Each structure stands twice: as C-alpha cells, then as structure tokens.
Amino acid sequence: MNNQMRREKLYEILENADRPITGIELSKALDVTRQIIVGDVAILRSSGKPILSTARGYQLQGPAEERGCNRSLHCCSRTMDEDELEAELNAVVDNGGIIRGLTLSHEVYGIIHIDMNIYSRRDVRQYVDKLRASDAPLIVTLTHGAHTLKVETRVDEEMNAVQEGLQELGILA
Incomplete structure (x- = not known):
C-alpha cells in the first residue's frame, strides 16, 4: 500500500x-x-x-448532523421537579451532549416543541434559575412527565454515554 x-x-x-x-x-x-x-x-x-x-x-x-449523532430520547418521570430536571439536563451535557429542544405530545394541545440549545452546566443552571424565578410550572407536568429530548453529540460514544446517564437516573423511557 x-x-x-x-x-x-x-x-x-x-x-x-x-x-x-x-x-x-x-x-x-x-x-x-x-x-x-x-x-x-x-x-x-x-x-x-x-x-x-x-x-x-x-x-x-464537524456538525453532528453530518456525523449521525442526533437522537430523540424519550424520557419520563412522574415526579419531575426542578431538581430532577436539572439532573436530567446535566446528565446530557456532562456526557458531551447538546440539548437542542424538548417536545411534548399532549392529547388536547397537540405537539409542543421548545427550543433549548443547552450546551453546558452553566446553561442548565441559568435555565433552571429562570424557571424557579418565574414560578412557572414545569411544562412536562402537562404530559405527566413524558417528554422527548432532541440531543446532539459529536460522536456515537458520547450519545451512548448520554443514554447511560439518563438510564442511571431512571428517566430514559
């Protein structure tokens, strides 16, 4: 050769x-x-x-779209609160993931998509602090904790780590 x-x-x-x-x-x-x-x-x-x-x-x-590392991860937690949401988001970013968005499927409201673009623990902290300051209920309560995270990683190894992290929290459906 x-x-x-x-x-x-x-x-x-x-x-x-x-x-x-x-x-x-x-x-x-x-x-x-x-x-x-x-x-x-x-x-x-x-x-x-x-x-x-x-x-x-x-x-x-390069962009994850070109590397094939975009996944929709179905998650569910009947007891979801701000602390559990923070742990879920941190499990994604700590393992190299970017949270592009969250999607809910509601029987009355239909499909609800929220753009997030959360890259780091700092982004997670800011998001959760904003939720707490607003006193707004978590939107996932509309679907009894069922939601889908749109996650992007650079390589499949990171995506596997993200899934393992969510599985350890008992959130991955």
Missing part, C-alpha cells in the same frame, strides 16, 4: 468510526508505526480534512 492509499484508508477508518480511534489502533490497522500515523494525520489536515485530536484518539470534527 502506498502512502496516498494508506492516508485514504486512514480517513475512511475515521469516517466509519463511532468513537475516537487511537494512534496505536490506527497504526496496527494500517501496519505502520504510530509516528507514521501522526505524520499522515498532519498531511490530511493540511489538505483540509477535519481531523480532531482528542485525549481518547482521532476523530472527524
């Missing part, structure tokens, strides 16, 4: 990966040294390829 073919194969591996791939894994898959992988990644980046180096390995960067 020549250098160009190896770089194409390296990029193909990253395109098909559902998690970051370490330099050692790539070097074994392509039967070269890790240093060759480092050089190949540098050459691919200089040619415009969106490769990101993380502590867990290499991955492609």
